Amino acid sequence: MTRLLTAGLALLWMTLGALAQDAAAPMQAILQQHAQTIVKSSRKTIEPAIAAVDGSGLAQAQDVLEAWQSKDMWQRQSDGLFFRADEGESGTYRLTDFDTGEIIGEADKSDLRQIKPNSGIRALLGAALVRFQLTDPDPAKRQEALAAIERTPEAAALAPLRASIGDEPDAAIKAKKQRLERLLTISSDTDPLARVAAIEEMSGDLGVDLRAALNPLVATRLEIAQGDFPAGLNIARELRIGPDISIDAAYDHLVAARLAPARGSSDATKSILAANIEEGRVGGIPLANLVSEEARTRAYAALVDAGRAPAIPGDDDIARAVAAHRFAEVYADPSAQVTAAAVESLTRIETLVGLNQSVDLMLDAISLASIYFLAAIGLAITFGVMGVINMAHGEFIMMGAYTGFVVQQIIPNHTVSILVAIPLAFAVTFAAGVAMERLVIRWLYNRPLETLLATFGISIALQQLAKNIFGTQARPLTAPAWLDGAWVVNDIISISLIRIAIFVLALLFLGLFLYIMRGTRLGLETRAVTQNRRMAGSMGINPERVNMLTFGLGSGIAGIAGVAIGLFSKVTSELGSDYIVQSFMTVVVGGVGNIWGTLAGATMIGFLQKGIEWLNPANTLAAQTYMIIFIIIFIQFRPRGIVALKGRAAGD
Structure with a gap:
């Protein structure tokens, strides 16, 4: 006890x-x-x-x-x-x-x-931790929680997300929470009115995440019914046989839903015949006689009559089966209010996307036009003003890019190196242009064919020299950190900061060129020599000196263009050859001897190329071909270019 x-x-x-x-x-x-x-x-x-x-x-x-x-x-x-x-x-x-x-x-x-x-x-634990992390004192953890919700948006996160918005001290994080709350409301809230309100509030937003939330709401499945459809279905549209769905496709859906027998195929028929061979016969027909389609059809019909094979539906059977059923596309979401709001919002977003894509295409075209203008402005001086066909102009662009590369090897600070490289590239290519003019070009004025052949040979020689010095491997020309990234307007419109910088640089050179040609003695003398060489000489102007300096100026500007182009393009010995054709087309189409024509030509070619690439994005070579064909046709109708010279210069 x-x-x-x-x-x-x-x-x-x-x-x-x-x-x-x-x-x-x-x-x-x-x-x-x-x-x-x-x-x-x-x-x-x-x-x-x-x-x-x-x-x-x-x-x-x-x-x-x-x-x-x-x-x-x-x-x-x-x-x-x-x-x-x-x-x-x-x-x-x-x-x-x-x-x-x-x-x-x-x-x-x-x-x-x-x-x-x-x-x-661990994923389940992470989802459970979101509620705590959304209100964690550490902003980094709150950001991590929001990133986790973005990766796997679940209905369970909606309530804690809403509860955390009011006390959020960080404005950027609060805005992100509010956006996520709206998106989760659209996809996961049980109240249709709240979902419709969220859709209407975000309607017109171009974010990809919004479209990702709306698209599942308007997704449809095919529903088949004999007679009336079940109550409660959110029907998008009923399909009519013929206009909306073919009779064969409708019957295939019936077969897939096991509402009709499958059509017989040749392989299936042969398999059934082979499985019913008895004493050298199939359906009473000897095997030796089954070499013809007609005999196999009779044998299969005998098996069907004996109940040993499924009947093959004929055209009349298929038509009757399809006529006995109704077909409709049904929304996956049961709420008609929600799907109607989603369809309306997606329609509006599609319109806005199209408009923004057009704006983005225009910005790309302007960016490309500024690159072509920058590459062609030096050629506008040597070819447009002096009348010299310089096939080595692209190699001056290449020399400027390699000058920038060499400077960056010496000066590691990318901002300082670019600021040093721009004037140095001008000096190097200016000197090269002056040397070329003194040694070659001066002996070939008014002899265009000989000038073309001579400069083409110099072009090949400069390319080979660059390969011997720098090799065939592409060399990097790194942009400063403040030019990294892009100017992003929304999820559709964006343009890199480098291209914006090139656009600004092109405008600066346009102003510089106009100032030199209209506000300096060199410009006055250049225009005088261009219009009447003998008269200019009798007025005390040295035509040879003017030609030398003008050719050097055009070459120097090409060198600066090379630094700018090298920031986003590969710096190789063939860099200049990628732009020489476009540069000549820009000058010729715009109007020889006119800087405004060069600007107009660059704009036209930039927009034309981007437009053709948009129509045929998979083949950029075809875009180049179509562009050249268009320009050839254009020149036939306007041989003097967009902005033609007037007066005595035009006659010359």
């Missing part, structure tokens, strides 16, 4: 102790309640355990979920309790109690079992 009383008191004491422990350690109690599930770590059964921790309302829930996700949660095998464990210096593990946050002691690894959640469980 005494022993029974002692055992009963001990059991009562242990029960009271366990109850006291549960009261003092509520998180540990939850973990113990789901201990087997946690240790098993199965993706299929773990959700109740995660939900119990997440929904406990305890302050320790976040710490437990984070430790669990990072594989820092361990179970002590001696008593089955769970702790956060960190390896100590002596090889033992320090145990931190989840409820108190205090270190309660150490344990050998042999007495511990690490909880190792797989990737699926």
